[in-house]
Amino acid sequence: MLNKPNKEMEKVKLEIVGLSYSQTQSGAYALVLAEVGGKRRLPIIIGGFEAQAIAIELEKMTPTRPLTHDLFKSFATSFNIEIKEVLIYNLVEGIFYAKLICEKDGVTTEIDARTSDAIAIGVRFNCPVFTFESILSSAGILLDGEALDKEMEMIDEEEEVETKPEEASVEELENQLATAIENEDYELASKLRDLINKKTS
Numbered sequence: 001m002l003n004k005p006n007k008e009m010e011k012v013k014l015e016i017v018g019l020s021y022s023q024t025q026s027g028a029y030a031l032v033l034a035e036v037g038g039k040r041r042l043p044i045i046i047g048g049f050e051a052q053a054i055a056i057e058l059e060k061m062t063p064t065r066p067l068t069h070d071l072f073k074s075f076a077t078s079f080n081i082e083i084k085e086v087l088i089y090n091l092v093e094g095i096f097y098a099k100l101i102c103e104k105d106g107v108t109t110e111i112d113a114r115t116s117d118a119i120a121i122g123v124r125f126n127c128p129v130f131t132f133e134s135i136l137s138s139a140g141i142l143l144d145g146e147a148l149d150k151e152m153e154m155i156d157e158e159e160e161v162e163t164k165p166e167e168a169s170v171e172e173l174e175n176q177l178a179t180a181i182e183n184e185d186y187e188l189a190s191k192l193r194d195l196i197n198k199k200t201s
Contacts, residue, residue, distance in 0.1 A: 008134035013035075014130065057069075
């Protein structure tokens, strides 16, 4: 007799849909993962450094010197190690546990990591993020149609730059952008970059 598959252990694919300053914890950020093709969201509170590391990769920015997660990628690729996926595999007392599924020469290895670090590394390898149905069922938030519409509006608003009347030339903005990147102020750099794109388009 065949055993029935355990639905709670089914893997669910996730994607990043939001990264914003946490309203509940000072200095922390809320990383929001969405069920691909579904209505559930999985919010995870992460630190500022990890949020920055995720944001600059999503924005395709290049820091003046490699961040820790960039160093990990360079190390892995130098030794032909592939990161195949990120798996959020457990939730204990509000803390998410994750691991990197790595492969080298056909051998698969699982490396335990903080969820924020795992995702910061995962986005650099463009690898998928998964969790188990049991975790999404217990910690996920189900959005109704109206909430989904509001989420899409917020995403659209974030993609648009609020530009106040700017007298600065493109050259001046590019100088400010270089300074912001050098100072590792990636939030400002993102806004400056978008403003430059608007001025030159």
